[in-house]
Amino acid sequence: MCNGNPYLPYTATIVETWYETGGERPVKTFKVTLDDAAARESWSHRPGQCAMVGLLGVGESMFCISCSPTEGDFLRFSVMRAGKVTSALHQLEAGDKITVRGPYGNSFPLEEWEGKRILTVGGGIGQAPLRPIVEFVRANRDKYAGLTVIYGARSCGDLCFKGELEALAKEGDIECHLSVDVGEEGWPHYVGFVPSLLMEVNPSPENTIAVTCGPPIMIRFVLENLKKLGFADEQIYTTLENRMKCGLGKCGRCNAGHLYVCKDGPVFSYAVLKDVPEAFA
Amino acid sequence: MGAISALLLTKEKWPEFLGKISGKQLFAPKRQGDRVYLAPLKEGELPDFDFQNTLVPPKALVFPQTETLYRYRLGETEMKEPAIEGEAVLLGVRPCDGRAMQLVERLFCWDVDDPYYLKRRALVTVVGLACSEPGLNCFCSSVGGGPASTEGLDLLMTDLGESFLLEPLTDKGRALLAEAGELLAEAPPEAVAQKEQIAAEAAARIKRSVDTAGIPEGLPRLWNDPLWQRHAAACLGCGTCTYLCPTCHCFDIQDEAEGTEARRLRVWDSCMFEEYTRHASGHNPRPTRRERTRNRISHKYSYYVQKFGIIACVGCGRCVNLCPVNIDLVEILRQVKEAL
Ligand SMILES: Cc1cc2nc3c(=O)[nH]c(=O)nc-3n(C[C@H](O)[C@H](O)[C@H](O)COP(=O)(O)OP(=O)(O)OC[C@H]3O[C@@H](n4cnc5c(N)ncnc54)[C@H](O)[C@@H]3O)c2cc1C
Ligand code: SF4
Ligand code: SF4
Ligand code: FES
Numbered sequence: 001m002c003n004g005n006p007y008l009p010y011t012a013t014i015v016e017t018w019y020e021t022g023g024e025r026p027v028k029t030f031k032v033t034l035d036d037a038a039a040r041e042s043w044s045h046r047p048g049q050c051a052m053v054g055l056l057g058v059g060e061s062m063f064c065i066s067c068s069p070t071e072g073d074f075l076r077f078s079v080m081r082a083g084k085v086t087s088a089l090h091q092l093e094a095g096d097k098i099t100v101r102g103p104y105g106n107s108f109p110l111e112e113w114e115g116k117r118i119l120t121v122g123g124g125i126g127q128a129p130l131r132p133i134v135e136f137v138r139a140n141r142d143k144y145a146g147l148t149v150i151y152g153a154r155s156c157g158d159l160c161f162k163g164e165l166e167a168l169a170k171e172g173d174i175e176c177h178l179s180v181d182v183g184e185e186g187w188p189h190y191v192g193f194v195p196s197l198l199m200e201v202n203p204s205p206e207n208t209i210a211v212t213c214g215p216p217i218m219i220r221f222v223l224e225n226l227k228k229l230g231f232a233d234e235q236i237y238t239t240l241e242n243r244m245k246c247g248l249g250k251c252g253r254c255n256a257g258h259l260y261v262c263k264d265g266p267v268f269s270y271a272v273l274k275d276v277p278e279a280f281a
Numbered sequence: 282m283g284a285i286s287a288l289l290l291t292k293e294k295w296p297e298f299l300g301k302i303s304g305k306q307l308f309a310p311k312r313q314g315d316r317v318y319l320a321p322l323k324e325g326e327l328p329d330f331d332f333q334n335t336l337v338p339p340k341a342l343v344f345p346q347t348e349t350l351y352r353y354r355l356g357e358t359e360m361k362e363p364a365i366e367g368e369a370v371l372l373g374v375r376p377c378d379g380r381a382m383q384l385v386e387r388l389f390c391w392d393v394d395d396p397y398y399l400k401r402r403a404l405v406t407v408v409g410l411a412c413s414e415p416g417l418n419c420f421c422s423s424v425g426g427g428p429a430s431t432e433g434l435d436l437l438m439t440d441l442g443e444s445f446l447l448e449p450l451t452d453k454g455r456a457l458l459a460e461a462g463e464l465l466a467e468a469p470p471e472a473v474a475q476k477e478q479i480a481a482e483a484a485a486r487i488k489r490s491v492d493t494a495g496i497p498e499g500l501p502r503l504w505n506d507p508l509w510q511r512h513a514a515a516c517l518g519c520g521t522c523t524y525l526c527p528t529c530h531c532f533d534i535q536d537e538a539e540g541t542e543a544r545r546l547r548v549w550d551s552c553m554f555e556e557y558t559r560h561a562s563g564h565n566p567r568p569t570r571r572e573r574t575r576n577r578i579s580h581k582y583s584y585y586v587q588k589f590g591i592i593a594c595v596g597c598g599r600c601v602n603l604c605p606v607n608i609d610l611v612e613i614l615r616q617v618k619e620a621l
Contacts (some may be wrong), residue, residue: 006393007350007534011358035358057355057543059536082561097358216564242566243558245534245550248393252531253550253557255576256566257501258584263392277504278576281566 123214
């Protein structure tokens with residue numbers, strides 16, 4: 001928060017950018033640092049939190065912070081080109097300035113999960129909020145019983161963090177299962193939808209926490225399948241991405257029923273969400 | 282200052298009283314055609330108290346329809362916050378609208394303070410005007426208010442015919458009266474009794490009512506009830522019911538530039554608009570007017586209650602009076618009650 005005004009953002013400089021995916025709606029990752037030394041000092045975020053990223057003259061949009069604080073003193077955003085702000089962001093390169101305010105929302109209760117196996121189930125750009133969990137658990141590997149990553153996208157070219165995940169798969173210590181909806185020449189992994197891959201992998205619910213994020217339709221089927229596999233509601237978490245403008249519980253638009261996703265969320269356990277009628281609308 | 286309970290101002294002294302209010306901009310009800318607005322009162326002008334309520338609620342003066350968050354020049358990164366200054370007196374605010382300001386403040390203070398709202402709120406002195414003739418669709422007494430309720434007001438005025446009864450409620454209200462001390466007389470008990478009677482008679486003339494018992498807890502159970510489709514079928518999605526509602530507070534944040542001078546601003550928004558909740562993917566969790574109408578009413582009568590412990594509707598009747606297709610909140614609530 002600048003000058004005690006929560007609407008006033010910090011300025012930040014892009015240090016590196018790269019494309020995660022191509023196609024009609026490419027995803028570009030931005031690695032940024034806050035310009036002000038005091039701001040860098042006071043900033044702290046946790047996996048699952050998000051931030052409002054803006055471009056002066058264009059506007060602001062909410063993104064999850066797609067890196068874990070264990071990775072270093074920078075922020076990462078992985079941005080899919082969707083409309084006005086995201087298209088303008090995609091024009092930017094290293095050295096360009098953006099605005100950042102946050103971090104907003106609650107976070108994954110990673111301390112509570114210590115001693116357990118963590119299973120992430122992601123689809124498309126939905127891997128962005130899950131990536132910090134993967135990185136956090138890797139950095140604290142001895143505190144967790146294991147890590148399984150299930151991730152899929154429409155096609156090979158739509159997979160975010162692909163190189164990184166393939167390297168993880170080779171590491172062996174971490175289970176990583178990738179999929180694409182439509183098969184293509186040379187694709188060595190699963191072909192089909194993420195919820196089916198989940199059934200194929202058939203993870204045991206024993207001492208496991210499952211976290212899922214992706215398109216609403218995928219989330220719905222993943223939840224159904226997790227229940228089939230025997231996961232209890234309390235073992236399942238998801239993060240919601242309702243449209244947001246303030247991140248501060250004021251602008252009113254992010255609500256799912258009585259919950260303000262920007263403040264009460266974006267991370268929720270299914271035990272809470274299953275009774276919120278609008279949560280999976 | 283001692284405990285001043287009630288003072289009397291005879292109507293001949295009213296213009297002089299207004300002249301004593303110094304250093305603060307005066308806003309008061311003024312007629313334009315068949316509508317009344319809270320507008321700046323020029324020197325020598327008198328407020329028009331012959332109205333039921335202003336078209337635009339006084340929220341517009343503490344939560345402007347468009348408000349600059351900060352200014353900047355294109356290509357530069359320095360952001361300048363606007364100075365929020367200048368005290369104002371809002372004269373002739375109806376008690377329901379005063380309550381609405383108090384009620385919305387809970388949200389603007391929730392966890393993180395909203396500096397814009399709170400600064401503007403601190404700069405205004407709210408002078409209420411008790412109702413003697415409720416409007417056609419008023420139902421304040423069903424939702425915790427009344428024709429002479431004082432929540433959110435600094436001073437309550439009641440028209441006693443030949444004079445005004447002035448009841449200061451806060452330090453701001455007392456300070457305002459102190460400026461015109463010599464024009465005021467202590468109110469005799471009969472004057473206070475007369476005010477009570479006016480308020481009681483007005484309350485008795487309120488025609489519409491809602492029995493809210495059970496509604497906040499019950500609304501989520503009616504999620505799939507056909508009543509939402511029935512009521513939303515005619516809705517045009519124009520947003521009038523929310524823009525002009527004194528408790529609606531939703532906004533959008535946008536950037537705007539003219540030449541190289543630019544600003545980031547916030548502007549009223551409405552949950553009755555399709556784009557309000559639409560995700561960038563095109564997915565919309567509230568795809569039709571049915572879901573949006575259900576949200577508008579659930580927000581006021583259930584979600585706000587769960588979050589802030591109070592119904593976010595003050596029964597001013599604007600949404601009923603002004604809806605171009607006569608969608609009637611009171612009737613919807615009656616049917617909600619019936620369906621529970
Ligand atoms: C908590 C949270 C976390 C998020 N995390 C991420 C993340 O990590 N990565 C990510 O990429 N996104 C994320 N999002 C989504 C992101 O905020 C939106 O994609 C972004 O705000 C879109 O902004 P925009 O200005 O580019 O789109 P807008 O211009 O606002 O577009 C919005 C709508 O307009 C439509 N539209 C845009 N242009 C056109 C056009 N030319 N014609 C017709 N319709 C059009 C779009 O389809 C969309 O429905 C997150 C959202 C939330 C709330
Ligand atoms: S919902 Fe309707 S009656 Fe209630 S405060 Fe808003 S405009 Fe007035
Ligand atoms: S005023 Fe009436 S028509 Fe307009 S959005 Fe509200 S309910 Fe719909
Ligand atoms: S984003 Fe504004 S209230 Fe949640």
